[in-house]
């Protein structure tokens with residue numbers, strides 16, 4: 001995210017009757033310039049509010065991305081991404097219910113969780 005002229009605000013622990021609490025992300029720019037997949041991976045319970053001219057024009061609920069590219073790195077030393085430099089690091093959603101991602105090349109499970 002370089003040279004983006006936009007405002008992003010995350011509201012933590014906003015009240016929500018349905019979920020108890022939720023985090024709200026406010027964005028003041030073209031939403032298509034943001035990598036929402038990465039945000040969704042970090043926390044797909046975030047609601048993204050798109051703000052233009054001071055008004056909320058759109059609310060987007062994030063869903064887990066089917067594929068994540070160049071965000072996670074495979075820790076398998078025998079994986080081709082560890083051997084060959086320059087390959088994209090691609091993980092795919094193997095189990096949406098348990099939020100498990102696996103390396104597209106070697107099926108190594110990504111185990112570190114970023115949420116919490």
Ligand SMILES: [Zn+2]
Nearest residue numbers: 074079103106
């Ligand atoms: Zn791998």
